[in-house]
Amino acid sequence: xxxxxxxxxxxxxxxxxxxxxxxxxxxxxxxxxxxxxxxxxxxxxxxxxxxxxxxxxxxxxxxxxxxxxxxxxxxxxxxxxxxxxxxxxxxxxxxxxxxxxxxxxxxxxxxxxxxxxxxxxxxxxxxxxxxxxxxxxxxxxxxxxxxxxxxxxxxxxxxxxxxxxxxxxxxxxxxxxxxxxxxxxxxxxxxxxxxxxxxxxxxxxxxxxxxxxxxxxxxxxxxxxxxxxxxxxxxxxxx
Amino acid sequence: xxxxxxxxxxxxxxxxxxxxxxxxxxxxxxxxxxxxxxxxxxxxxxxxxxxxxxxxxxxxxxxxxxxxxxxxxxxxxxxxxxxxxxxxxxxxxxxxxxxxxxxxxxxxxxxxxxxxxxxxxxxxxxxxxxxxxxxxxxxxxxxxxxxxxxxxxxxxxxxxxxxxxxxxxxxxxxxxxxxxxxxxxxxxxxxxxxxxxxxxxxxxx
Amino acid sequence: xxxxxxxxxxxxxxxxxxxxxxxxxxxxxxxxxxxxxxxxxxxxxxxxxxxxxxxxxxxxxxxxxxxxxxxxxxxxxxxxxxxxxxxxxxxxxxxxxxxxxxxxxxxxxxxxxxxxxxxxxxxxxxxxxxxxxxxxxxxxxxxxxxxxxxxxxxxxxxxxxxxxxxxxxxxxxxxxxxxxxxxxxxxxxxxxxxxxxxxxxxxxxxxxxxxxxxxxxxxxx
Numbered sequence: 001x002x003x004x005x006x007x008x009x010x011x012x013x014x015x016x017x018x019x020x021x022x023x024x025x026x027x028x029x030x031x032x033x034x035x036x037x038x039x040x041x042x043x044x045x046x047x048x049x050x051x052x053x054x055x056x057x058x059x060x061x062x063x064x065x066x067x068x069x070x071x072x073x074x075x076x077x078x079x080x081x082x083x084x085x086x087x088x089x090x091x092x093x094x095x096x097x098x099x100x101x102x103x104x105x106x107x108x109x110x111x112x113x114x115x116x117x118x119x120x121x122x123x124x125x126x127x128x129x130x131x132x133x134x135x136x137x138x139x140x141x142x143x144x145x146x147x148x149x150x151x152x153x154x155x156x157x158x159x160x161x162x163x164x165x166x167x168x169x170x171x172x173x174x175x176x177x178x179x180x181x182x183x184x185x186x187x188x189x190x191x192x193x194x195x196x197x198x199x200x201x202x203x204x205x206x207x208x209x210x211x212x213x214x215x216x217x218x219x220x221x222x223x224x225x226x227x228x229x230x231x232x233x234x235x236x237x238x239x
Numbered sequence: 240x241x242x243x244x245x246x247x248x249x250x251x252x253x254x255x256x257x258x259x260x261x262x263x264x265x266x267x268x269x270x271x272x273x274x275x276x277x278x279x280x281x282x283x284x285x286x287x288x289x290x291x292x293x294x295x296x297x298x299x300x301x302x303x304x305x306x307x308x309x310x311x312x313x314x315x316x317x318x319x320x321x322x323x324x325x326x327x328x329x330x331x332x333x334x335x336x337x338x339x340x341x342x343x344x345x346x347x348x349x350x351x352x353x354x355x356x357x358x359x360x361x362x363x364x365x366x367x368x369x370x371x372x373x374x375x376x377x378x379x380x381x382x383x384x385x386x387x388x389x390x391x392x393x394x395x396x397x398x399x400x401x402x403x404x405x406x407x408x409x410x411x412x413x414x415x416x417x418x419x420x421x422x423x424x425x426x427x428x429x430x431x432x433x434x435x436x437x438x439x440x441x442x443x444x
Numbered sequence: 445x446x447x448x449x450x451x452x453x454x455x456x457x458x459x460x461x462x463x464x465x466x467x468x469x470x471x472x473x474x475x476x477x478x479x480x481x482x483x484x485x486x487x488x489x490x491x492x493x494x495x496x497x498x499x500x501x502x503x504x505x506x507x508x509x510x511x512x513x514x515x516x517x518x519x520x521x522x523x524x525x526x527x528x529x530x531x532x533x534x535x536x537x538x539x540x541x542x543x544x545x546x547x548x549x550x551x552x553x554x555x556x557x558x559x560x561x562x563x564x565x566x567x568x569x570x571x572x573x574x575x576x577x578x579x580x581x582x583x584x585x586x587x588x589x590x591x592x593x594x595x596x597x598x599x600x601x602x603x604x605x606x607x608x609x610x611x612x613x614x615x616x617x618x619x620x621x622x623x624x625x626x627x628x629x630x631x632x633x634x635x636x637x638x639x640x641x642x643x644x645x646x647x648x649x650x651x652x653x654x655x656x657x658x659x660x661x662x663x664x665x
Contacts, residue, residue, distance in 0.1 A: 081658070084295075136612040143608060147599035150254075156662045157595045161609060164591060164655050168613050171644070175616035179623065234257065293528055293664050317531040325522025329454070331461040343450035344530050 010087045010227045017220045028217050031210035038203035046200075053200075055113040061208040062106035063127070065215050066134060069099030073141060074166035077159030087223075089155035090230060092162065093145055094222035098215060100138035106131050126180035130173050137165045151230070243269040243304065243391050243423055250299030252282070252289050259285045263299070265440055269391070269421040272414065272437045274428055281443025283427035284324060287394045290425065291319055303392075317345070320390035322398055326381040330370030334361055334380050337369055341384050355387035358413045359406065375401040379409075386413050393417065395426040447532045448540045455544035465510070466548050470556055473506040477560045488565050495564035496574065496625030500618055502560075503553045503578060504585060508610055510549050511589035512596070512603050514541060519597045519663065528664050534657040542583075542590045542656075550582030566629070573628040577621040580641040587648040587656075588613045594659035617644055 039057035046053035072095055079088035110128050111121040122128070145151075145158035250263040259282040267273050275283045288294040290301060292312060301308045308315035321327075328337050335352065342349040356362050359379040369377060378401045385393055399407055411434055414424055418434075426432060459466060480498045481491055518524040527537045557578050558571040566574065592610035596602045624637030 133612045133615060136608070140605075140609040140612065143601075143605055144595060144599070147596065147601060147605055149600075152254075153598070153662065153665070157599075157659060160591075160655055160659050160662075161595055164613070164651070167651060168616075171616050171647070172612070175619045179619045288665075291529060293525065293661075295665065313531045313533075316529050319529055321525060321529050323522045323525045325520075325525070327522035327526050329458060329521065329523060331458055332454075340450060340454050341526060344447050344454075344526060346447050346531060 009085075010090060010230075013087055014224055014227050017224055021217065021220055021224075024213065024217050024220070028210065028213040031206070031213050035203065035207040035210040039207050043203045044199055050116075052113060052116045055109050056200075057203055057207045058211075059106055059109040059113060060204060061211045062102045062109065063131060064208060065211055066099055066103035066106055066131065066138075069095060069102060069215065070134060070137065070162070070166060070169065073099065073162040077162035080155060080159045081163070089152070089159070090226040091219065091223045092158065093151075093155065094226050095219045096138060096141045096145065096158075098218045098222065100135060100142060102211075102215065103131055103135040103138055107135060124180065126177045129180065130176045133172055133176065134169070137169070141165070151233075243421060245392065245423060246300075246302040246305075247290070248300050248302075250286075250289060250301070251297045252285055252294060253297050254285065260442060263442075267423050267425065269423060270418045272418060272424040272426065272432070272434055274426055274432045274437050274439045275442060276428065276439055277442035283442055284396055286442065287396055287425065287427055291316075291321060291394055318390055318392050320385040320388040320393040322381055322385050322393070322395040324396045324400075326377050327384070328369045328377060328380055331368060333366050333368055334372075334383075335365040337380060338384050338387050342387060345388060345390075347389050349387070351387040351389070352383075355383040355413075358386055358416075359383045359409050375403060375406065378402055379406055382410060382413070386417070391421070392423045393425070395424065395428075397428060398426055399428060399430050399432070447530055448536050451527070451537055451540040452544050455541060456547065459544070459548045465513070466552065469506050469510045469549055470552055472509055473502050473553060473556060474560065476502045476505060478563070481564075492565040492629070495561055495566050495570070496622040496629070499557050499560055499564070499574060500578075500581075500622040500625070503557060503582065504611075504614055504618055506553060507549050507582060507585045508589050508592075508607055511545065511586075511593045511610075512606050514545055514590055514593045515597055515660065515663075516593070516602070524660065524664060528661065534660060535653040538590065538594075538653045538656045538660070542586045542653075545590065546583050546586040550578070550586055554578035554582060566625070569628045570625055573625045573634050576638060577624045577634070577641055580638055580645060581617045581621040584617045584641075584645045584648045585610075585614055587652040588617075591652050591656050591659065594656045594663065597660070597663040617641065620644070 035057070039054055043054070043057075045051050073092055076088040076092040076095070079085045080092065107128065110125075110131070114123060114125075114128075115121050141158050141161055144161055145154040148154040148157070245267040247266070248264045251261045252259045263286070265273065275286060277283055285294055289296050292301075292308065292315065303315060303318060327341075329340075332340065335356065338352045338355065339349045342352065356365055359382055361376075361379060361383055364372065364376065364380075369380060372380065378398075382395075382398060385395065398410060402410060411432075414432075414434060417424065477498055480494070484490065484494070515524065518527065528534060530537065554575050558566075558575045561571045561574050589606070589610045591613075592606045595609060596606045599605055620637050620640045624634035624641070627634045627637060
C-alpha cells in the first residue's frame, strides 16, 4: 500500500469528483438543452446572414474555451513544476485533448460558417489562423506528454512547453493580426463589440455557460480516468 | 580548511510512484570509501544521482561540512568528481583534449592531467581520438578525467566495469592515493572493491 | 565565463571535425529552395513575389533539421551530466550551445540566402533585407528549436515531434522576417520589421534559456 501513497491527494480528488460528477452532468445536460433551444429556436435569424448565424452560438464559445483551456494548461504546468503537485500533471493530461477538441470544433464550425459567408471553407482570417496555431500548440502538448516511456517525464516536459506556449501565445496572436491586416486589408466580418443585440447575446452567454460546464465535466471525468490508469501502472510495478 | 565530511540523513527517493530507497542515512569522512552494493535495480545509480542533485529527493538532507548542499548548489558541484554509467567523452576529440576540456568546463586549471594519464597508463594514447578506443580504454579515460579534477568527493558508478586486471590495480592505486590525500569516494559496484578500509552500504533490502 | 568559452569552443571544434553535418544542412536549404521553381514554374514575377516566404521557410526548416542533435549527442554519451554538474549556471551552458548552433547554421544560412535570392530574382535591396533579417531572426530559431530539442530528449519520434513543437513558436519570426523582405520589394523601409525581429530575439533570449535548462534538468533525472 505504501506504493500507492503518493496518490493520496489524487485519491481525495477522486472521491470529491465522484460525488460531484453526477449532479454536474445533469446540470450540464440541462444547460445544453436550454442553450440549444435558445440558440436554435428562440433567437431570431440574422437579417444578413439568415439561419447560418446560429453557428456562432457554438463557434464563439468554443474559441473562448480553447483559449481558456490553454491558460489552464499553463497554470497546471506551473503547479507541477513549482510545487510538484501530482494531481496537476494528471489534470493537464486530461485537459489537453478536451481543449484541442474545442479548438477543432471552433475551426470546423468556422469553416462551415465560411462557406455561406465568404463562399469558401477557409480564408486566412486572423482569428481562424490564430486558432489554428493554438490547435497546433495543443497537438504538440498532447504528443509530447505521451512521447515518453516514463509518463512523469512527459508530464514535466509538457508542463514546460505549456508555460512557454502561454507566454508566446499573445505574441503569436499579435503577429498573425499584423500579418492579416498586411495581406488582407478589408475586415470580413465583425463580431462582438457593444453593438451586439440582446436577442443574440442571451443565447450566446447561455451556450457559453453550457459548454463551459461540458468542459469541466469532461476534464473531471478524464482526470478520474488518468488517476485510475496511473494507479493501475503503480500496482503493476509493485506486483 | 575544515576536514571534509559528508552527512546524509533520511534520504528517500521515488520514481514512477515507487520508492527506490527510503530513509537512507550514512556519514563519510575524509579518507573513507563507501561501496554501494545491491542487486540490479536496487537504486545504486539513483542514489549517486541524488547525491549529485541530478535527481530530486522526496525527503532527506545532504550536508557537506555541516552545510546543507541545496543552499549552494554550485559550490557543491565543485566538490564532485563524477563518473556516470556513460563515459561522458566526446568521440571526435582526443584523449588529452577530452580531459583538458572537462577541466575547463569545471573552471579548473588543467594541471593534474599528466599525472592522471600516467596513473591509467594512457600516455601512449593521449593523442588518439576517443572513438578509436576500446570500451575498457574509454573507461580508463573517463576515470582519468575524474582523477584529474580537484574535487574531493568522487561519485563513481561501476568504476570497475570493462577494466582488465592491470587497470583495476591502477584504479585501486589511484583510489588509495585520493583517500590518503583526504578525499572521499562513493562507488556503486558489483564486484568487491578490495580496498583496505572500504565500508559497504547494501541497498535494496 | 571560462566555462562558457570552453563549451562554445568545444562545440565549434566538434563541428569543425565533422564539417559534413553543417554542409548537409546548407545543401538541404539550397535543394529545398530550388524545388519551388521546379514545382511552381519558372515565371520570374511569381518567383520574385514568393521568394521571401520560400527562403524564410526553407531557412526555418534547415535550422530545425540540424537541431535534433544539439543536445542529443551530449545526452547519449553522458556529457550532459558533466554540464549539469559544472559549477556554473546551466543557463549559460544552454546559451553557449545555442550560440554555437547559430554560428554554424544561422550565420551561414544568412550568408547563403542572398545567393538563392538572386536565383529567385530579388532586387539588390531585397537581398540585403533578406540577409539582415535572417541575421537578426535566426538566433530566435536556434533558441526555440533548442527548447524543442531539449524537451524531446529521449522521446519516441524525436525528430518529427521537435518540428511540431518548434514550428508554431517560430511563426512570429517567420511572419516579420518574410514581411520585411516583401516590404523592401514594394519600396518600403524595413526598419520596423527589423526592430520587431530584434525584440522577438531579445524576448527569446530573456525567457528560453531558463526553460531549456529546466528541460535539460528533467531530462537528466
